[in-house]
Amino acid sequence: MKATPGQQQLLLKTHELSTELQRAKRTLAELESGAALRELQAEMRASSEVLLSAQQRYEEFEVDIARVLTDIELVDSRIERDLARLATSSNPKDIGGVQSELAALESRKSLLETSELEFLEARDAAGFEVAAAKKLRDELIEKIAAVEATIHVELGKLQSSVSIVESEIRATRSSVPEELMAQFDRKATRGVPIGRLIDRACGTCHLSLTSAVYSDVMSSAEDELPTCPNCEAFIVR
Numbered sequence: 550m551k552a553t554p555g556q557q558q559l560l561l562k563t564h565e566l567s568t569e570l571q572r573a574k575r576t577l578a579e580l581e582s583g584a585a586l587r588e589l590q591a592e593m594r595a596s597s598e599v600l601l602s603a604q605q606r607y608e609e610f611e612v613d614i615a616r617v618l619t620d621i622e623l624v625d626s627r628i629e630r631d632l633a634r635l636a637t638s639s640n641p642k643d644i645g646g647v648q649s650e651l652a653a654l655e656s657r658k659s660l661l662e663t664s665e666l667e668f669l670e671a672r673d674a675a676g677f678e679v680a681a682a683k684k685l686r687d688e689l690i691e692k693i694a695a696v697e698a699t700i701h702v703e704l705g706k707l708q709s710s711v712s713i714v715e716s717e718i719r720a721t722r723s724s725v726p727e728e729l730m731a732q733f734d735r736k737a738t739r740g741v742p743i744g745r746l747i748d749r750a751c752g753t754c755h756l757s758l759t760s761a762v763y764s765d766v767m768s769s770a771e772d773e774l775p776t777c778p779n780c781e782a783f784i785v786r
């Protein structure tokens with residue numbers, strides 16, 4: 550294929566720009582798909598569930614504590630009433646009955662107080678869990694906002710670099726003869742269309758050229774663009 554050294558350089562540049570464009574478009578698609586956010590959003594959902602369940606437990610313990618406190622008040626008022634009866638009664642049978650009821654009330658009160666302590670401890674533990682879950686959620690909210698802002702900036706940069714590269718490609722292509730460009734495009738649909746000669750190997754498929762092919766390549770005219778017999782890419786000397 551005929552191609553002046555200048556055109557050969559333009560083809561190489563077109564290939565480099567196309568590679569750059571593909572890379573930028575892949576990154577763009579990745580950013581637009583929101584893959585970077587998905588993991589954080591999943592963490593966010595998990596942390597919201599943890600927070601919700603800790604809050605529910607906290608509220609349940611609050612209800613338990615209120616119930617136990619009401620029971621204690623009730624027991625206290627019965628103890629008070631019994632003590633008053635004890636102070637005024639002179640009947641030994643009544644006194645005996647009140648005393649045994651008082652003993653039962655005291656042991657009931659002691660059980661209730663133990664429960665109250667247990668519920669208080671459990672509520673405080675749930676309170677710590679709520680605080681930790683809120684902290685994690687706030688951190689995630691910040692992280693997500695930061696990632697979203699970065700994505701926004703990156704998207705803008707990529708979109709403008711894509712359009713710059715696209716116009717560079719158009720400019721380069723317009724400086725290459727149509728037939729040569731068509732050959733290049735045909736090769737590009739099958740794989741990498743062009744590469745440099747690196748030592749004695751094709752820069753595209755990295756296969757060493759046989760001595761015969763190598764000497765053909767080296768002895769061909771300056772405006773001749775040889776093709777690799779293995780991968781069919783153009784070889785630029």
Ligand SMILES: [Zn+2]
Pocket residue numbers: 751752753754755756777778779780781782
């Ligand atoms: Zn090759």
